[in-house]
Amino acid sequence: MNMNCFIVITVALIWCQAARSIESNFYYEECCGKKGGACVLKNECPQPVSEEFESLCPLQKSLGAVCCKGIKSEDLNCYQQHNACFDPKKCPNNLNLGKKGCPEKQICCVLV
Structure with missing residues (x-):
């Protein structure tokens, strides 16, 4: 029983880590960087993205990039x-x- 519990917890921790990692591969855009953000997919941002920040990655917007201010640099x-x-x-x-x-x-x- 204890081994099954350990396996379930381990799998859950791995899934949570993978879910919060940044998978998009957008490059730095100055408009976003000046506001302290990074260009990522909207669903990768840990907090809601304001309308102002949605347009701060103009060169990659058509690919789904938005400017997110709540991402840790080690996740980029x-x-x-x-x-x-x-x-x-x-x-x-x-x-x-x-x-x-x-x-x-x-x-x-x-x-x-």
């Missing part, structure tokens, strides 16, 4: 954080953020 991918994916050899170690949604054999590098 490389492009949403206004960085870029590079070959690891082209990114100094002190600017390497790891994978963060980059294609295979690339890492997220801080743009300076």
Whole structure:
């Protein structure tokens, strides 16, 4: 009985983590970034999106992007954080953020 309970709890925790992670791959847009937000799908935003914020990702709006102010930076991918994916050899170690949604054999590098 205890093992079944453990399995159910583990599966529930994994599902909750997956449900709150950001799956969209929109890039940074200045209009949204200046307001402290990130471009994501509306259903990925943990709080309601105001009408003003719905139009702050104009270049990606047709793809469903809205500006969300309530997302933690660790939940965002490389492009949403206004960085870029590079070959690891082209990114100094002190600017390497790891994978963060980059294609295979690339890492997220801080743009300076």
